[in-house]
Amino acid sequence: MMSSTEELLKRLGVSIDAGTLRLALTHRSYAYENGGIPTNERLEFLGDSILGFSVTDALYRDNPTLPEGDLAKRRSAVVSTRALAGIGRSLGIGDYIYLGQGEKLTEGKNKASILADTMEALIGATYVSNDIETARQLVMRLIGPLLKDAAALGAGTDWKTSIQELAASRQLGSIHYAVEGSGPDHARTFRAVLEIGGTAHGKGTGHSKKEAEQEAAADAWRVLSGAARAVAADDSADTAASI
Template structure:
């Protein structure tokens, strides 16, 4: 576990030690340590602050944008994938308190865990300071994403967006290979998206649907990149797991 002082410097906020530790306590760690409190209540609080702050910014900065487009952009920047990306950029995984099972399965790199912890940190910032400090944190974290117009436009439903993109390029049939792992109280899922038999994207989440959405977002970004006319399998290659939990689901 790295010093949390460095984490606070990266976030640019102050959070009291007890609240910060709570924000970093994943349910798997709590379960293995006598059922101590988890970060889930702070996550719930942070999710609301995140949603309001992003909605407020989008409304004020886009006076002519219709409601539907505003909703699409908000969906994209508050997604698990977006928050996990922010978490990875600040090295958040090194600070999260995880149970042994999650440590063995690289829980510190899982999108769902990183995203949930980011929301908990936003909630913790509010609890230790005030709503304006929490809002400013959100905008520092999310601000750069609001400028990514292409991804924001697709973010309302990544599975629909990738299906439309694959169809327009005649790439073939879409399938999702999904594997679940972990105990019932901390179940996670990994998904690989295949188009025409080629792996194009990978994602993870607390549900099959969430993992598939993350895989679809990954594939959409790769296919939308300037050099993506004929993408290599990349990170998704070899990610599909085998076993009784592996499922293939075509279409949406």
């Protein structure tokens, strides 16, 4: 491995026995190239259930008046491949994953699907090596910050749709994504600029055009939503001053 697994466990804040940890980090591409050894897919299956329950429990308890539909949207946003991959990247999980040569050549350690699946496997491994409460606490440490941003959670289910709805509601004009790719075919990086009404409002990068466009849409949504909150705050202040 490129990095010590002790450092990984330190970042996660949990203890996982060596054998279970290695299994959690074993992608199927590596397993197939090494005699068909076990993969992390069973742990991923287990971790997915623990993740879903833990997030559902937190949302239910912390939002007693929120209807089922809104709870479902928020859960979908924080357990999505995109959200989990983002957490995985922030922890540097990619450097620890056992990948086959093909995935290494195509920058598999940066692929959203592989990172998200590995995060779920690590949650499952935490449960196997400890107990359900330890695994739940890990989920809350990882997901907790996302649960606090209620507005972004709703939009985060699909940033491109959310920014389109926001732009339409304000009559800002048509939306256009300008996307450029760079780098070799096996490790392409895409950069997207989101223009609304001919004006650039957001930028994003990713390992696919879709990922770059989603990042640009998220960037634009945050900027425009932040501007809206600032205007609302100014209006409130003006109203209070006039009273």
